[in-house]
Amino acid sequence: MSFMNSIHPVPRGRARHYAGRALGVLLLGLVASCQGASQDAMSVEPPQAAQARRAALSKPRAQETFGSGPVRVGLITALLASAGESQRERDIRDGAVLAVDELGSGQLSLQIENTDGSSEQIQEAAKRLSDQGVRLVAVSADVRTTVAREGVRAKDVPILVLGSTSSQPGEGGFSFISDRIDSAVEGASYAAASGRKRFILLAPADMTAAERHRLDRGLAGYGIKPVLTAGAASVPGDASARAKLKDIDAVVSIGAGEAEVGSLSALRANGHLAANAIVVGSSQWTPASYRLPELARSHLCLFGPENGSRMTASFRQRYERAANLDAAYGFDIVALAAGLVRTQGESGINRQALLSPNGFLGAAAAFRFEKDGSVRRTCAIYQLVDGTLSLADPAPRSF
Template identity: 25%
Template structure:
């Protein structure tokens, strides 16, 4: 049977797209209206800006503690890089429990924090947002789950919506019009499927079919004939897979390849990083497939600096700590009194982070500039570079 292992002991936390799909929160905050009141205080840019950073620590989970360490170290780098602003960064460690995150946020608010960066998990971020709403503070969570976005909660993680829109829009530009969607029946698969379906509609393409599978070899095997028939019968131009669980992509693409379906018959593409882990690059089924990447040149520079400063590589999601602090520092450094409120945080020009340009939307979601990449003979090749600014071609 297909072995599916969750990285962390939350409902849906996974790797793959800079920040994997975080657990769906039960309570949804109200979205920010275009003309609604600004949330968050004004600051004196000439004074230190107090930022509270909520990261996991002391959890007993080696990978989770590494991520927490990476988030904190990356945030410290951003504070040190601040140009024209002084950042008073205070780090609070939390367990994965919602109550722990809320306790840390309330303590930070009492100690004078002007904004909360973190926490990691979506349900905790939602709870923190609700708990400190009366304190008039914004929360820049590390989640990528757009279902918690709104009111005073923003998501910094790269979202399925961003990836889906980037790949579909590029595909449409290359003449692909008919998409078949293949997705898991778990929570992240459903969220990913919704993102793909929305991207197809928004870009004027057609959803020609959908195939859902459980997290098992037998379930994946059961959909292969229908996918093969669609691809070989010239019914579709592309197959868009969520493949959000690490074991799914290798098995699914291998089974399709054995059935004679590769990117030559219908363009394969996916929501997750197909180059992580590196062993995936040698899989026959992924050759020629498309996936989205951050600005790799900026990412390499950051990794080199981080390794030199801290003696280890950063966690793949650790750079979100840099992005959150860097956004506030950029605003404060320019003398913007709205550096921690929704007026400043949602500026259309956005910010430059470790993974490239990004901006926060008024509804709490984000937009990130990404490259489109493929795999040729086991090598990653960027076929459409990441944009360096939010100019033409980006809606807000």
């Protein structure tokens, strides 16, 4: 995890990421610990690896502690849910445990509260963590920030929310996950940076009003105003709509189902798309959709850990499985705390520090928090080639 402080002011907009990348940044702290080591460099198994693998296979205890440093970081999971252990929860937990071992440097301890995911247990867990004097609380269970905040009495303790409700954290909390809306916005900004100007947005039927607000706000932040926003099931065929559809050079399709594919085919068949039109998808697209001929050459903005980084190599070696985005989220929770403590001291974990406009560099690329608690995260751009993902542009390491 590294902190990114710009030597010179950096203009907003994804064009800065993809048009040159010549940004002056000062990287502090833990770059070598988060990125850059090859698999070969990690080939010697650490002594604790076998023990960690056995622990990963065992049923988690209600309370777990890792590390012995004076600065405490709390993580509340739903690993004890009655429906059985969630792989997502396990990945987040394991990523956080790996980070405290690799980055804690004797300064951090990780206090994990494994719950059944109910509001009652999460509030009780938050109270126990508060009594232990944690400086940061992360909640992977899908609950509102207010549930944890009622247990964490100290109002200056930041709460990171990793559930699906985290797009609207509230109560002084911070979102920590990036979803299909974030992916579509960042993908659209890539198209805009490449010169596309006339956008059409295909909206999925299940998009909520809150998601639509976030989408419109995100696109506007990049100066993108679609000439038409239509339901994915159909593109309007009236004369007014047809007039708007001339020379469309970017289609943003959040979903990749039958409705979206049909609308995209209709746009092509009716000659509405310019010769250089680009189709931008989102993280909602599934591997099965990658093979659809109608979606060939589409571009996707995907969040996740950098393959071949030290984090991914260490995670595979310890847990004998690949590190996914959830594992990177867990890793970055602890890495964020470690970086703040290393650069700003034991009292460095606070809301003001988290709102640094320069952001942070972690296993899941660069991210920063906005004043409303939402998160912005850079992503890698992939193109669908022969039904598979082909890297077109790595995730920017700065804003």
